[in-house]
Amino acid sequence: MVSTLNPYVSFNGNAREAMEFYQSVLGGELRLNTFGDSGMPDADPEQIMHAQLTTPAGFTLMASDTPPGMPYNPGQNIAISLSGDADAELRGYWERLSESGEVAVALEKQPWGDEFGACTDRFGISWMVDIHEG
Numbered sequence: 001m002v003s004t005l006n007p008y009v010s011f012n013g014n015a016r017e018a019m020e021f022y023q024s025v026l027g028g029e030l031r032l033n034t035f036g037d038s039g040m041p042d043a044d045p046e047q048i049m050h051a052q053l054t055t056p057a058g059f060t061l062m063a064s065d066t067p068p069g070m071p072y073n074p075g076q077n078i079a080i081s082l083s084g085d086a087d088a089e090l091r092g093y094w095e096r097l098s099e100s101g102e103v104a105v106a107l108e109k110q111p112w113g114d115e116f117g118a119c120t121d122r123f124g125i126s127w128m129v130d131i132h133e134g
Contacts, residue, residue: 028055
């Protein structure tokens with residue numbers, strides 16, 4: 001039996017927009033279930049109860065809007081790391097994720113030999129991209 005670890009990101013009413021953006025960056029199949037689909041009372045029926053993006057590269061990203069009665073605590077408590085030796089693919093992710101966000105570390109060669117960059121996208125999510133040295 002195989003276990004997996006997937007990032008799960010909470011949003012404050014814009015999970016659909018964020019996940020559609022991530023799908024445009026990473027590709028893949030996006031499944032969206034709304035609070036209305038589940039019949040959850042007191043929740044905006046159009047907001048996302050659960051989203052799952054599964055990409056051709058094998059990534060899985062999950063998310064939801066914060067349901068009523070639960071606190072939304074944005075912050076720097078999550079970062080998503082994309083790494084490997086697929087130079088063009090990783091560079092493309094970096095360009096799209098950072099273009100409307102804020103770059104903390106430019107994607108460039110680092111002392112350990114890899115190209116590495118860190119940014120916060122337009123939804124406030126931190127991303128790290130590490131392109132392994134060939």
